[in-house]
Amino acid sequence: MSKLKSLREARASVFTQVDELRTAADGREMTVEEQARWNQLLSDYDKADKAVETEERYLDIERRQTEQRVDQPSPPNTQKQEQEYRSAFCDYLLRGGNGISAESRALFEERAGITGLSAGVIVPTTLADSIEIALKAYGGMFEAGTILSTATGGDLIMPTVNNTTAKAVVVPEYNQSTKSAPSFGSEALKAYTYRTPIVPVSMELLQDSSFDLEALLSSLLADSFGRGVNEDLTVGSGTNKPKGIVNWAIASEAKPAAAAITLDDIIDLIKGVDSAYARNGRFMFNRSTLWSLVKIKDSTGRYIWQEGARDGTPPTLFGKNYILNDDIADVGAGNASMLFGDLSKYKIRMVKNFRVIRLNELLAEYLSIGLFGFARVDGILLDAGTHPVHKLVHKSS
Structure with a gap:
C-alpha cells in the first residue's frame, strides 16, 4: 500500500469517528466526555489532513522533477x-x-x-524552487491568487473594461446600428519590499558536512516571509502595503448573526456572485470556521459539508472547493469570516524572485553570519465593476 493511500485511509477513519459521534449526539447537547472526545477527534483530523497535504505536495514535486528530467535529459556529469x-x-x-x-x-x-x-548573492535555483513551494503551501493567498512575475518594480498597470450592458438587438434593414461605449478603467500594482528577520547561522553549523543548508533556509526564511505577506494579501489596509482580498471584496446581502453562520447565509453569499465568476468560484475561510460548518444541515437533514476523505476527492461545500486561510477572521461580530467568488482574479505581483542576502560582519563576534530574505510584492483584486468576490460580514451584535 502506498504511503499516500495509507494516510488517506487514516484520515477517513478519523472522519468516520467524527461522523459517528456527531450522529449519536444529533438533537441534544454533548456530554462532557463526548465533547472532550469531539475536540480530540477534530485535532486528530487536522493532523491527518495535514499529513495527507504534505505527502500530496511531495508527490507533486517529485512528479514535476521527473517530468523535467524527461523533458531535458541531463548529461552524465x-x-x-x-x-x-x-x-x-x-x-x-x-x-x-x-x-x-x-x-x-x-x-x-x-x-x-x-x-x-x-x-549579497542570489540563492541557487534549487533553493529558490523550494522556497516558492513553501510559500504556496503557506496561508492560502499564493494558492488562490494568480502570481505575476516582473523584472522591474515600477507600477504595473492592469487595465479593466466593463461592457456588460452591451447586448445584441434586432435592427430593421437599412437602419443605423446602436452605439455602446465600454467603461474602461485600470488598477496599479506597486512593489512593496518585504524583508524577513535576520537569521543567525553559526560557522560551526555551516562546517557540518551533513547539514542540509537548503532545508534550513527554506524553513526559516520562507515561513517568516509567508506569514507577513499572506496576512497583508488577505487583510492588508492598502496604506503603504498591499490591499488584502478581504478589503477588496464586496459585502454579501446576507447578514449572518454575530456568532453563527446558517445555510441561508451561505446560499445568499453564492447567489450574490455573478454566474460568470461563480462558475469558477471557491470559498475561503479559516480552520475554525470550517469546523463550525461541520454541524450545519440542509432542509433534508444532510450535513452540507461534503468530505471526500472516503474516496480521496477534494472536500467541497455546495460542490465548490474551498481554501483554508487562517488570516481570515473567525466567525464573530462585525467580522468578514467567509469569501466566495473567482479568487484567481486576485493578482499577486512579485518582482523577480525571492532573494537571500549574506551579512558578513554583523554577527562576526558571535562567529556567525546573518542571512535574510526579501522580495517585492503587491496584490489587487481585478474588478471591472461586477464584483468577482463577495464576503460574508456578520452583524455587529
Missing part, C-alpha cells in the same frame, strides 16, 4: 556539477566573496548569472 556548485555556494557562505577559490567563483557566477560577489 550533471550530478557532479551540482555537487561542485553546492560546494561553491557553501564556500561563499563560510568565507565570503573574497575567500573562495577562483574555480568556485567562476562556477558560482556562471550558474547564478551574476558577477562581482562583493555583497
